[in-house]
Amino acid sequence: MxxxxxxxxxxxxxxxxxxxxxxxxxxxxxxxxxxxxxxxxxxxRTGTVWTSSSHIITAVIGSGVLSLAWAIGQLGWVAGPVVMLLFSFVTYYTSALLSDCYRSGDPLTGKRNYTYMDAVRANLNGLKVQICGFLQYLNIVGVAIGYTIAASISMVAIKRSNCFHKNGDDSPCRVNSNPYMIMFGVAEIFLSQIPDFDQISWLSILAAIMSFTYSSIGLALGIVQVIQNGGIKGSLTGISIGTVTAMDKIWRSLQAFGDIAFAYSYSIILIEIQDTIKAPPPSEAKVMKRATVISVAVTTVFYMLCGCMGYAAFGDLAPGNLLTGFGFYNPYWLLDIANAAIVVHLVGAYQVYCQPLFAFIEKWAQRTWPKSEFITKEIQVPITSGRTYRLNLFRLTWRSMFVVVSTVVSMLMPFFNDVVGFLGAIGFWPLTVYFPVEMYIVQKKVPKWSTRWVCLQMLSLACLIITVASAAGSIAGVVSDLKVYKPFQS
Structure with a gap:
């Protein structure tokens, strides 16, 4: 702490x-x-390269890792790994550009930009600041909904696994996910009262450990499945036309891009993570770049192993959630551990993502109503001898309402795979590529039409095309889900 x-x-x-x-x-x-x-x-500030890495890993190795076997299944053995490597490179490169925007001017003594929006405000015009803020916080809301859905899926999987083990494989074991979404929401209401980003390092480290736990279990089970199959499944081009229609093949391939983009997305909280790093020397940008190298390298290795091994185990039938592909049978206890680790990880990841939104709303409220005791007053609540918790009624009320609303929306739209793809698509280009590139050009005064400027703009344009295509594929998936959708039922 x-x-x-x-x-x-x-x-x-x-x-x-x-x-x-x-x-x-x-x-x-x-x-x-x-x-x-x-x-x-x-x-x-007390943050180091290791605490920053744990924050990034907690944000990056999220529930998105479970959909990578499905994503590679749509693209095949050639395009799948190549696309994953390309996304990892783009994420690292643009994150390095963004980390240089933490301070305006001198990297050691320049003015700090505390949030992503502050960095945009310091380098770009007012309209772009508003667009950035809207997209950043919309994406955070979407992540909160996606994580609530994913956590409930894992809790339902534990319940069904134990039901099958107790009552036999032929038992229906139908489980409604809504109570589990509510349980997750209640936990988040309590944890959301942690005042700020700098105080959740312990939760972030715990979540990072959990992410390695369930990823490792998924990898091990994939290896065992490949051995049982007597060989590697899958094809060079992915799921074949015939298994799905030609149009479905196109839509699913595009959605796979969105899933992979979501699995790497964390730029929206990079500046906030960088603001926890201890003061220079070395500069916060250098520390953040080292943390990014470590984190992206580790996650790419895990993603390759889990995604490729999952595809090798299931081939064209690779599930949208890797762990559900192994059924609910033996070793049921190992799957229970993996799903429990997912839940614990998502509890922490929810906080890592939502803290910037919480801070933004609370600072806005303090500036708008500086004399309101409801917003500014903090009540001393004794915890232990010599330690107190500062309870703020506005923080308690608004954060609790946010969790309640995101939980209700999750209960209305339990489409894990399509939600993941859509979130990855809409957030990838503007927040991971466009704004970091534009801010870097302004901050480093890159001459227009120079070789570097042209290369940066080509990178941005290519990622825009991928974003539009991925969003279209995910929307098609959501439309397909809505045809059989019944509210508050799963």
């Missing part, structure tokens, strides 16, 4: 609205007179 949490200091994001000197004086310490503060007057 950070020093901020240990000392029971005031809400980190509430201080964002205060001038550095005011923030220091509020704690009774003259600005610059204590080692407890950074150059901007905020409480000293």
């Amino acid at each position: 950070s020093k901020m949490g240990e000392n029971g200091a005031a809400n980190y994001y509430q201080r964002a609205a205060l001038a550095p000197t005011e923030a220091s004086l509020e704690l009774g310490v003259q600005h610059g007179a204590s080692k407890c503060f950074d150059d901007d007057g905020r409480l000293k």
